[in-house]
Amino acid sequence: MSPSTWPPGPDAPLQLERDGGVATLRFNRPHALNAVDVPMARALLNAVQALAADRSVRAVVLCGAGPAFMAGGDLATLRADPLRGAADLLGPLNAALMVLAAMDAPLIAQVHGVAAGAGLSLMLQADFVFAAEGTRFNLAYVNLGTSCDVGASWALPRLVGLRRALEIAMLGETLSSADAERLGLVNRVLAAGELEAEVSAFAQRLALGPTVALGRLRRLMRASFERDLPTQLAAEAAAFAECAGTEDFKAGIEAFFTKKPAQFMGR
Template sequence: MTTDINDRVLLDIENGVATLTLNRPNALNALDPALAEALSAGLSRCEEDDTIRAVVLRGAGENFMAGGDIKMFAGLLNEPDGPRRGYFERLIHQVHASILIMRRMPKPVVASVRGAAAGFGVSLVLACDLALAADDAVFTLAYCHIGVSPDGGSTFHLPRAVGMKKAMEIALLGDRFSATDAESAGIINRAVTSANLEEETLKLASRLAAGPTLAYGRTKQLLNAALDSSLETQLQAEAERFAASALTKDFAEGVTAFVGKRKPVFTGQ
Protein backbone atom coordinates (compact mmCIF):
# COMPACT_ATOMS: atom_id res chain seq x y z
CA MET A 1 0.00 0.00 0.00
CA THR A 2 1.47 3.35 -1.07
CA THR A 3 0.34 6.65 0.49
CA ASP A 4 1.48 10.17 -0.34
CA ILE A 5 2.15 12.04 2.92
CA ASN A 6 2.20 14.98 0.55
CA ASP A 7 3.91 15.03 -2.83
CA ARG A 8 7.27 15.26 -1.04
CA VAL A 9 7.26 11.90 0.79
CA LEU A 10 5.79 8.54 -0.22
CA LEU A 11 4.91 5.86 2.33
CA ASP A 12 4.68 2.21 1.30
CA ILE A 13 3.75 -0.48 3.86
CA GLU A 14 4.16 -4.17 3.11
CA ASN A 15 4.68 -7.17 5.39
CA GLY A 16 5.51 -5.05 8.42
CA VAL A 17 8.08 -2.90 6.57
CA ALA A 18 7.33 0.78 5.97
CA THR A 19 9.36 2.47 3.23
CA LEU A 20 9.53 6.26 3.35
CA THR A 21 10.74 7.72 0.05
CA LEU A 22 11.95 11.33 -0.12
CA ASN A 23 10.29 12.45 -3.33
CA ARG A 24 11.98 15.45 -4.96
CA PRO A 25 14.16 13.58 -7.45
CA ASN A 26 14.53 16.54 -9.80
CA ALA A 27 16.04 18.52 -6.92
CA LEU A 28 18.15 15.58 -5.65
CA ASN A 29 15.55 15.27 -2.85
CA ALA A 30 16.78 18.53 -1.34
CA LEU A 31 15.07 19.64 1.85
CA ASP A 32 12.41 22.34 1.72
CA PRO A 33 9.65 23.14 4.27
CA ALA A 34 7.12 20.84 2.59
CA LEU A 35 9.53 17.90 2.65
CA ALA A 36 10.47 18.62 6.27
CA GLU A 37 6.80 18.61 7.25
CA ALA A 38 6.06 15.44 5.27
CA LEU A 39 9.05 13.60 6.68
CA SER A 40 8.06 14.22 10.29
CA ALA A 41 4.43 13.30 9.47
CA GLY A 42 5.53 10.07 7.78
CA LEU A 43 7.83 9.11 10.64
CA SER A 44 5.06 9.83 13.16
CA ARG A 45 2.76 7.52 11.22
CA CYS A 46 5.41 4.79 11.34
CA GLU A 47 5.95 5.32 15.05
CA GLU A 48 2.25 5.08 15.88
CA ASP A 49 1.26 2.16 13.62
CA ASP A 50 1.81 -1.09 15.51
CA THR A 51 1.63 -3.12 12.29
CA ILE A 52 4.87 -1.44 11.18
CA ARG A 53 7.85 -3.26 12.67
CA ALA A 54 10.73 -1.79 10.64
CA VAL A 55 11.20 1.41 8.64
CA VAL A 56 13.31 2.07 5.53
CA LEU A 57 14.31 5.61 4.55
CA ARG A 58 15.37 6.14 0.93
CA GLY A 59 15.44 8.78 -1.80
CA ALA A 60 13.51 8.77 -5.07
CA GLY A 61 15.55 8.55 -8.26
CA GLU A 62 19.31 8.25 -8.25
CA ASN A 63 20.14 10.11 -5.01
CA PHE A 64 19.41 9.90 -1.30
CA MET A 65 19.37 13.59 -0.34
CA ALA A 66 21.52 16.54 -1.36
CA GLY A 67 20.90 18.48 1.88
CA GLY A 68 19.06 21.78 2.06
CA ASP A 69 17.54 23.47 -0.98
CA ILE A 70 20.27 26.01 -1.80
CA LYS A 71 18.12 27.78 -4.41
CA MET A 72 15.52 28.35 -1.71
CA PHE A 73 18.26 29.71 0.56
CA ALA A 74 19.37 32.11 -2.17
CA GLY A 75 15.86 33.54 -2.37
CA LEU A 76 16.11 34.58 1.28
CA LEU A 77 19.37 36.53 1.07
CA ASN A 78 17.65 39.89 0.70
CA GLU A 79 15.42 39.33 3.73
CA PRO A 80 16.24 41.41 6.85
CA ASP A 81 18.35 39.65 9.46
CA GLY A 82 15.52 39.16 11.97
CA PRO A 83 13.00 37.46 9.67
CA ARG A 84 15.75 35.44 7.96
CA ARG A 85 17.06 34.15 11.29
CA GLY A 86 13.54 33.31 12.44
CA TYR A 87 12.76 31.45 9.22
CA PHE A 88 15.82 29.23 9.50
CA GLU A 89 15.31 28.52 13.19
CA ARG A 90 11.72 27.44 12.52
CA LEU A 91 12.76 25.27 9.57
CA ILE A 92 15.54 23.56 11.49
CA HIS A 93 13.35 22.91 14.53
CA GLN A 94 10.84 21.32 12.15
CA VAL A 95 13.61 19.18 10.68
CA HIS A 96 14.83 18.22 14.13
CA ALA A 97 11.41 16.83 15.01
CA SER A 98 12.15 14.01 12.55
CA ILE A 99 15.49 13.22 14.21
CA LEU A 100 13.83 12.97 17.62
CA ILE A 101 11.10 10.67 16.26
CA MET A 102 13.70 8.39 14.66
CA ARG A 103 15.67 8.18 17.91
CA ARG A 104 12.71 7.40 20.16
CA MET A 105 10.79 5.20 17.70
CA PRO A 106 10.54 1.70 19.27
CA LYS A 107 11.36 -0.05 16.01
CA PRO A 108 14.47 -0.11 13.80
CA VAL A 109 15.03 2.54 11.10
CA VAL A 110 17.26 1.62 8.15
CA ALA A 111 18.79 4.08 5.67
CA SER A 112 19.16 2.87 2.07
CA VAL A 113 21.57 5.25 0.34
CA ARG A 114 22.03 5.65 -3.39
CA GLY A 115 23.94 8.43 -5.13
CA ALA A 116 24.57 11.61 -3.14
CA ALA A 117 24.06 12.03 0.59
CA ALA A 118 25.05 15.58 1.52
CA GLY A 119 24.40 17.94 4.40
CA PHE A 120 21.18 16.96 6.13
CA GLY A 121 21.25 13.78 4.05
CA VAL A 122 24.30 12.67 6.04
CA SER A 123 22.57 13.75 9.25
CA LEU A 124 19.64 11.49 8.38
CA VAL A 125 21.93 8.52 7.71
CA LEU A 126 23.66 9.06 11.05
CA ALA A 127 20.31 9.22 12.86
CA CYS A 128 19.14 5.89 11.42
CA ASP A 129 19.78 2.76 13.47
CA LEU A 130 21.32 0.88 10.55
CA ALA A 131 22.45 1.99 7.10
CA LEU A 132 23.27 0.33 3.78
CA ALA A 133 24.70 2.19 0.80
CA ALA A 134 25.44 1.47 -2.83
CA ASP A 135 29.17 1.11 -3.34
CA ASP A 136 29.16 4.11 -5.69
CA ALA A 137 27.34 6.40 -3.24
CA VAL A 138 29.09 9.64 -2.27
CA PHE A 139 28.91 11.40 1.11
CA THR A 140 29.82 14.92 2.25
CA LEU A 141 28.70 16.87 5.30
CA ALA A 142 29.05 19.96 3.09
CA TYR A 143 27.72 22.65 5.46
CA CYS A 144 31.05 24.49 5.52
CA HIS A 145 30.86 25.01 1.76
CA ILE A 146 27.95 27.43 2.17
CA GLY A 147 29.29 29.03 5.34
CA VAL A 148 27.04 27.45 7.96
CA SER A 149 27.44 25.01 10.81
CA PRO A 150 25.78 21.56 10.76
CA ASP A 151 22.30 20.63 11.90
CA GLY A 152 20.12 17.51 11.95
CA GLY A 153 21.93 16.06 14.96
CA SER A 154 25.12 15.41 12.99
CA THR A 155 27.28 17.11 15.63
CA PHE A 156 25.77 14.69 18.18
CA HIS A 157 25.90 11.47 16.15
CA LEU A 158 29.10 11.97 14.13
CA PRO A 159 31.65 12.09 17.00
CA ARG A 160 29.96 9.06 18.54
CA ALA A 161 30.24 7.16 15.27
CA VAL A 162 33.73 8.11 14.11
CA GLY A 163 35.55 9.78 17.03
CA MET A 164 36.19 13.47 17.57
CA LYS A 165 39.23 13.98 15.33
CA LYS A 166 37.57 12.29 12.36
CA ALA A 167 34.36 14.19 13.01
CA MET A 168 36.30 17.46 12.94
CA GLU A 169 37.86 16.47 9.62
CA ILE A 170 34.51 15.55 8.05
CA ALA A 171 32.78 18.70 9.33
CA LEU A 172 35.51 21.31 8.87
CA LEU A 173 36.80 20.20 5.46
CA GLY A 174 33.55 18.99 3.93
CA ASP A 175 35.41 16.63 1.60
CA ARG A 176 33.53 13.96 -0.30
CA PHE A 177 34.07 10.37 0.77
CA SER A 178 33.00 7.03 -0.62
CA ALA A 179 30.63 4.38 0.69
CA THR A 180 33.67 2.24 1.47
CA ASP A 181 35.13 5.07 3.56
CA ALA A 182 31.74 5.57 5.24
CA GLU A 183 31.67 1.88 6.15
CA SER A 184 35.22 1.97 7.53
CA ALA A 185 34.39 5.04 9.60
CA GLY A 186 31.22 3.51 11.06
CA ILE A 187 28.77 5.88 9.35
CA ILE A 188 27.11 3.01 7.49
CA ASN A 189 27.01 -0.68 8.28
CA ARG A 190 27.72 -2.02 4.82
CA ALA A 191 28.40 -0.97 1.23
CA VAL A 192 26.78 -3.24 -1.37
CA THR A 193 26.74 -3.19 -5.15
CA SER A 194 24.36 -0.64 -6.59
CA ALA A 195 22.43 -3.36 -8.41
CA ASN A 196 21.82 -5.20 -5.12
CA LEU A 197 20.97 -2.24 -2.86
CA GLU A 198 17.19 -2.64 -2.98
CA GLU A 199 17.37 -6.41 -2.51
CA GLU A 200 19.79 -6.16 0.41
CA THR A 201 17.75 -3.37 2.01
CA LEU A 202 14.55 -5.39 1.81
CA LYS A 203 16.32 -8.48 3.16
CA LEU A 204 17.59 -6.55 6.18
CA ALA A 205 14.31 -4.72 6.83
CA SER A 206 12.30 -7.93 6.50
CA ARG A 207 14.59 -9.68 8.96
CA LEU A 208 14.07 -6.85 11.44
CA ALA A 209 10.31 -6.81 10.86
CA ALA A 210 10.19 -10.51 11.71
CA GLY A 211 12.12 -9.99 14.94
CA PRO A 212 11.08 -9.28 18.54
CA THR A 213 9.89 -5.70 18.03
CA LEU A 214 9.41 -4.77 21.69
CA ALA A 215 12.87 -6.08 22.56
CA TYR A 216 14.33 -4.10 19.65
CA GLY A 217 12.70 -0.93 20.99
CA ARG A 218 14.15 -1.48 24.45
CA THR A 219 17.55 -2.26 22.95
CA LYS A 220 17.43 1.05 21.04
CA GLN A 221 16.64 2.89 24.28
CA LEU A 222 19.55 1.27 26.09
CA LEU A 223 22.11 1.86 23.34
CA ASN A 224 21.01 5.45 22.73
CA ALA A 225 21.40 6.21 26.44
CA ALA A 226 24.66 4.33 26.92
CA LEU A 227 27.23 7.02 26.08
CA ASP A 228 25.58 9.57 28.37
CA SER A 229 24.92 7.19 31.26
CA SER A 230 26.83 5.99 34.30
CA LEU A 231 27.45 2.27 34.69
CA GLU A 232 25.05 2.08 37.63
CA THR A 233 22.28 3.85 35.72
CA GLN A 234 22.80 1.65 32.69
CA LEU A 235 22.78 -1.56 34.73
CA GLN A 236 19.51 -0.55 36.36
CA ALA A 237 17.98 0.29 32.98
CA GLU A 238 19.11 -3.06 31.59
CA ALA A 239 17.51 -4.92 34.50
CA GLU A 240 14.22 -3.05 34.11
CA ARG A 241 14.00 -3.57 30.35
CA PHE A 242 15.02 -7.22 30.50
CA ALA A 243 12.33 -7.87 33.10
CA ALA A 244 9.73 -6.03 31.02
CA SER A 245 10.75 -7.99 27.92
CA ALA A 246 10.42 -11.24 29.85
CA LEU A 247 6.67 -10.59 30.15
CA THR A 248 6.10 -10.48 26.38
CA LYS A 249 4.71 -13.15 24.08
CA ASP A 250 7.89 -12.93 22.02
CA PHE A 251 9.98 -13.92 25.05
CA ALA A 252 7.78 -16.97 25.64
CA GLU A 253 8.05 -17.86 21.96
CA GLY A 254 11.81 -17.39 21.89
CA VAL A 255 12.41 -19.55 24.95
CA THR A 256 9.97 -22.24 23.78
CA ALA A 257 11.53 -22.31 20.31
CA PHE A 258 15.04 -22.55 21.74
CA VAL A 259 14.10 -25.47 23.98
CA GLY A 260 12.26 -27.12 21.09
CA LYS A 261 15.22 -26.55 18.74
CA ARG A 262 13.17 -24.67 16.16
CA LYS A 263 13.22 -21.17 14.67
CA PRO A 264 11.08 -18.71 16.67
CA VAL A 265 8.11 -16.95 15.06
CA PHE A 266 7.93 -13.52 16.66
CA THR A 267 4.79 -11.40 16.45
CA GLY A 268 6.11 -8.19 17.95
CA GLN A 269 3.98 -8.57 21.09
Protein backbone atom coordinates in the same frame (compact mmCIF):
# COMPACT_ATOMS: atom_id res chain seq x y z
CA MET B 1 -0.03 -7.15 3.24
CA SER B 2 0.57 -6.22 -0.38
CA PRO B 3 2.71 -3.13 -0.98
CA SER B 4 0.78 0.14 -0.94
CA THR B 5 1.81 3.78 -1.15
CA TRP B 6 0.67 6.92 0.71
CA PRO B 7 0.30 9.85 0.22
CA PRO B 8 -1.29 9.61 -3.23
CA GLY B 9 0.18 11.21 -6.30
CA PRO B 10 3.61 11.00 -7.87
CA ASP B 11 4.47 14.59 -6.94
CA ALA B 12 4.15 14.24 -3.15
CA PRO B 13 7.48 15.24 -1.54
CA LEU B 14 7.57 12.04 0.48
CA GLN B 15 6.28 8.60 -0.39
CA LEU B 16 5.31 6.17 2.36
CA GLU B 17 5.30 2.57 1.18
CA ARG B 18 4.23 -0.42 3.25
CA ASP B 19 5.14 -4.06 2.74
CA GLY B 20 4.08 -6.12 5.73
CA GLY B 21 5.83 -4.84 8.83
CA VAL B 22 8.30 -2.72 6.82
CA ALA B 23 7.55 0.95 6.15
CA THR B 24 9.67 2.74 3.55
CA LEU B 25 9.94 6.53 3.55
CA ARG B 26 11.13 7.67 0.13
CA PHE B 27 12.23 11.29 -0.36
CA ASN B 28 10.62 12.40 -3.59
CA ARG B 29 12.16 15.54 -5.06
CA PRO B 30 14.41 13.81 -7.60
CA HIS B 31 14.73 16.93 -9.77
CA ALA B 32 16.46 18.62 -6.80
CA LEU B 33 18.44 15.54 -5.69
CA ASN B 34 15.87 15.31 -2.88
CA ALA B 35 17.09 18.50 -1.20
CA VAL B 36 14.76 18.87 1.76
CA ASP B 37 12.40 21.83 1.64
CA VAL B 38 9.70 22.81 4.12
CA PRO B 39 6.90 20.69 2.57
CA MET B 40 9.15 17.62 2.61
CA ALA B 41 10.22 18.27 6.21
CA ARG B 42 6.59 18.59 7.31
CA ALA B 43 5.62 15.50 5.33
CA LEU B 44 8.39 13.54 7.06
CA LEU B 45 7.15 14.59 10.49
CA ASN B 46 3.54 13.70 9.62
CA ALA B 47 4.61 10.32 8.24
CA VAL B 48 6.75 9.27 11.20
CA GLN B 49 4.05 10.35 13.65
CA ALA B 50 1.64 8.06 11.81
CA LEU B 51 4.17 5.21 11.85
CA ALA B 52 4.86 5.65 15.56
CA ALA B 53 1.14 5.22 16.27
CA ASP B 54 0.95 2.00 14.23
CA ARG B 55 2.13 -1.06 16.16
CA SER B 56 2.23 -3.12 12.98
CA VAL B 57 5.30 -1.11 11.84
CA ARG B 58 8.33 -3.19 12.81
CA ALA B 59 11.11 -1.69 10.66
CA VAL B 60 11.54 1.64 8.84
CA VAL B 61 13.64 2.31 5.73
CA LEU B 62 14.76 5.78 4.58
CA CYS B 63 15.68 6.14 0.90
CA GLY B 64 15.55 8.60 -1.99
CA ALA B 65 13.89 8.61 -5.40
CA GLY B 66 15.94 9.39 -8.50
CA PRO B 67 19.72 9.81 -8.63
CA ALA B 68 20.43 10.62 -4.95
CA PHE B 69 19.52 9.88 -1.35
CA MET B 70 19.51 13.55 -0.35
CA ALA B 71 21.77 16.44 -1.34
CA GLY B 72 21.09 18.50 1.79
CA GLY B 73 18.72 21.32 2.61
CA ASP B 74 16.96 23.35 -0.06
CA LEU B 75 19.25 26.36 -0.46
CA ALA B 76 16.58 28.43 -2.18
CA THR B 77 14.56 28.30 1.06
CA LEU B 78 17.58 29.41 3.08
CA ARG B 79 18.65 32.09 0.59
CA ALA B 80 15.30 33.84 0.65
CA ASP B 81 15.21 34.21 4.44
CA PRO B 82 18.07 32.43 6.25
CA LEU B 83 16.74 32.63 9.81
CA ARG B 84 13.09 31.92 9.06
CA GLY B 85 13.99 29.30 6.46
CA ALA B 86 16.25 27.43 8.89
CA ALA B 87 13.60 27.49 11.62
CA ASP B 88 10.90 26.26 9.25
CA LEU B 89 13.13 23.40 8.09
CA LEU B 90 14.69 22.36 11.38
CA GLY B 91 11.52 22.44 13.46
CA PRO B 92 9.81 19.50 11.71
CA LEU B 93 13.09 17.70 10.90
CA ASN B 94 14.23 17.68 14.52
CA ALA B 95 10.79 16.67 15.72
CA ALA B 96 10.75 13.81 13.22
CA LEU B 97 14.13 12.59 14.49
CA MET B 98 12.86 12.55 18.06
CA VAL B 99 9.86 10.46 17.02
CA LEU B 100 12.04 8.01 15.09
CA ALA B 101 14.46 7.70 18.02
CA ALA B 102 11.62 6.82 20.40
CA MET B 103 10.17 4.10 18.19
CA ASP B 104 10.83 0.40 18.75
CA ALA B 105 11.14 -0.24 15.01
CA PRO B 106 14.78 -0.17 13.83
CA LEU B 107 15.71 2.52 11.29
CA ILE B 108 17.63 1.59 8.12
CA ALA B 109 19.06 4.07 5.60
CA GLN B 110 19.33 2.93 1.98
CA VAL B 111 21.75 5.41 0.42
CA HIS B 112 22.85 6.00 -3.15
CA GLY B 113 24.23 8.80 -5.30
CA VAL B 114 24.78 11.60 -2.81
CA ALA B 115 24.29 12.00 0.94
CA ALA B 116 25.26 15.56 1.81
CA GLY B 117 24.41 18.16 4.41
CA ALA B 118 21.06 17.37 6.00
CA GLY B 119 20.97 14.16 3.96
CA LEU B 120 24.13 12.91 5.65
CA SER B 121 22.86 14.12 9.02
CA LEU B 122 19.64 12.13 8.57
CA MET B 123 21.60 9.09 7.45
CA LEU B 124 23.73 9.24 10.59
CA GLN B 125 20.64 8.82 12.76
CA ALA B 126 19.85 5.39 11.30
CA ASP B 127 20.65 2.20 13.17
CA PHE B 128 21.91 0.57 9.98
CA VAL B 129 23.19 2.11 6.73
CA PHE B 130 23.54 0.31 3.40
CA ALA B 131 25.17 2.29 0.58
CA ALA B 132 25.58 1.74 -3.13
CA GLU B 133 29.05 1.68 -4.60
CA GLY B 134 29.96 5.13 -5.89
CA THR B 135 27.90 7.02 -3.33
CA ARG B 136 29.47 10.32 -2.26
CA PHE B 137 29.24 11.67 1.29
CA ASN B 138 29.91 15.23 2.45
CA LEU B 139 28.78 16.96 5.62
CA ALA B 140 29.13 20.15 3.55
CA TYR B 141 27.90 22.71 6.09
CA VAL B 142 31.27 24.39 6.51
CA ASN B 143 31.41 24.95 2.75
CA LEU B 144 28.35 27.18 3.16
CA GLY B 145 29.80 28.99 6.17
CA THR B 146 27.65 27.34 8.81
CA SER B 147 27.75 24.69 11.51
CA CYS B 148 25.79 21.43 11.23
CA ASP B 149 22.24 20.48 12.16
CA VAL B 150 19.77 17.55 12.19
CA GLY B 151 21.78 15.78 14.89
CA ALA B 152 25.08 15.43 13.03
CA SER B 153 27.13 16.78 15.96
CA TRP B 154 25.51 14.14 18.20
CA ALA B 155 25.80 11.13 15.91
CA LEU B 156 29.08 11.67 14.07
CA PRO B 157 31.48 11.62 17.09
CA ARG B 158 29.72 8.51 18.39
CA LEU B 159 30.31 6.72 15.11
CA VAL B 160 33.85 7.76 14.22
CA GLY B 161 35.33 9.40 17.34
CA LEU B 162 35.88 13.07 18.07
CA ARG B 163 39.01 13.71 16.00
CA ARG B 164 37.64 12.04 12.88
CA ALA B 165 34.32 13.82 13.36
CA LEU B 166 36.04 17.21 13.55
CA GLU B 167 38.05 16.41 10.42
CA ILE B 168 34.95 15.40 8.46
CA ALA B 169 32.98 18.43 9.67
CA MET B 170 35.64 21.12 9.43
CA LEU B 171 37.25 20.17 6.11
CA GLY B 172 34.01 19.61 4.25
CA GLU B 173 35.64 17.08 1.93
CA THR B 174 33.80 14.46 -0.09
CA LEU B 175 34.14 10.87 1.10
CA SER B 176 33.78 7.84 -1.15
CA SER B 177 31.67 4.81 -0.31
CA ALA B 178 34.90 2.97 0.53
CA ASP B 179 35.88 5.82 2.91
CA ALA B 180 32.46 5.68 4.55
CA GLU B 181 32.69 1.94 5.11
CA ARG B 182 36.23 2.20 6.48
CA LEU B 183 35.22 4.95 8.92
CA GLY B 184 32.11 3.11 10.10
CA LEU B 185 29.62 5.57 8.62
CA VAL B 186 27.92 2.71 6.77
CA ASN B 187 27.46 -0.98 7.56
CA ARG B 188 27.83 -2.30 4.04
CA VAL B 189 28.62 -1.09 0.53
CA LEU B 190 26.80 -2.97 -2.21
CA ALA B 191 26.60 -2.93 -5.96
CA ALA B 192 23.94 -0.44 -7.02
CA GLY B 193 21.84 -3.16 -8.62
CA GLU B 194 21.78 -5.17 -5.39
CA LEU B 195 21.09 -2.37 -2.91
CA GLU B 196 17.30 -2.31 -2.83
CA ALA B 197 16.89 -6.10 -2.68
CA GLU B 198 19.49 -6.44 0.09
CA VAL B 199 17.92 -3.68 2.17
CA SER B 200 14.46 -5.16 1.67
CA ALA B 201 15.60 -8.58 2.85
CA PHE B 202 17.40 -7.08 5.84
CA ALA B 203 14.41 -4.95 6.81
CA GLN B 204 12.07 -7.94 6.55
CA ARG B 205 14.41 -9.93 8.79
CA LEU B 206 14.29 -7.20 11.43
CA ALA B 207 10.51 -6.92 11.04
CA LEU B 208 10.20 -10.57 12.05
CA GLY B 209 12.20 -9.97 15.23
CA PRO B 210 11.07 -9.18 18.79
CA THR B 211 10.24 -5.53 18.15
CA VAL B 212 9.95 -4.44 21.77
CA ALA B 213 13.35 -5.94 22.56
CA LEU B 214 14.88 -4.30 19.48
CA GLY B 215 13.51 -0.95 20.61
CA ARG B 216 14.97 -1.36 24.08
CA LEU B 217 18.33 -2.36 22.58
CA ARG B 218 18.58 0.64 20.25
CA ARG B 219 17.77 3.07 23.05
CA LEU B 220 20.08 1.37 25.56
CA MET B 221 22.99 1.54 23.15
CA ARG B 222 22.41 5.19 22.29
CA ALA B 223 21.93 6.30 25.90
CA SER B 224 25.02 4.44 27.12
CA PHE B 225 27.34 7.31 26.12
CA GLU B 226 25.73 9.62 28.69
CA ARG B 227 25.49 7.15 31.59
CA ASP B 228 27.89 5.73 34.11
CA LEU B 229 27.98 1.96 34.57
CA PRO B 230 25.61 1.74 37.59
CA THR B 231 23.00 3.84 35.78
CA GLN B 232 23.33 1.76 32.63
CA LEU B 233 23.03 -1.50 34.59
CA ALA B 234 19.82 -0.22 36.16
CA ALA B 235 18.47 0.79 32.74
CA GLU B 236 19.32 -2.66 31.37
CA ALA B 237 17.53 -4.35 34.25
CA ALA B 238 14.43 -2.21 33.71
CA ALA B 239 14.42 -2.88 29.98
CA PHE B 240 14.84 -6.62 30.55
CA ALA B 241 11.90 -6.61 32.96
CA GLU B 242 9.76 -4.87 30.34
CA CYS B 243 10.76 -7.38 27.68
CA ALA B 244 10.13 -10.31 30.04
CA GLY B 245 6.48 -9.31 30.18
CA THR B 246 5.97 -9.51 26.41
CA GLU B 247 4.45 -12.27 24.33
CA ASP B 248 7.64 -12.37 22.28
CA PHE B 249 9.71 -13.26 25.34
CA LYS B 250 7.36 -16.15 26.10
CA ALA B 251 7.63 -17.25 22.46
CA GLY B 252 11.42 -17.06 22.58
CA ILE B 253 11.66 -19.13 25.78
CA GLU B 254 9.25 -21.73 24.41
CA ALA B 255 11.18 -21.92 21.14
CA PHE B 256 14.41 -22.55 23.07
CA PHE B 257 12.97 -25.54 24.89
CA THR B 258 11.08 -26.99 21.92
CA LYS B 259 14.03 -26.44 19.56
CA LYS B 260 11.76 -24.69 17.06
CA PRO B 261 12.20 -21.23 15.48
CA ALA B 262 10.54 -18.51 17.49
CA GLN B 263 7.56 -16.78 15.90
CA PHE B 264 7.77 -13.22 17.15
CA MET B 265 4.69 -11.00 16.83
CA GLY B 266 6.22 -7.69 17.88
CA ARG B 267 4.35 -7.46 21.16
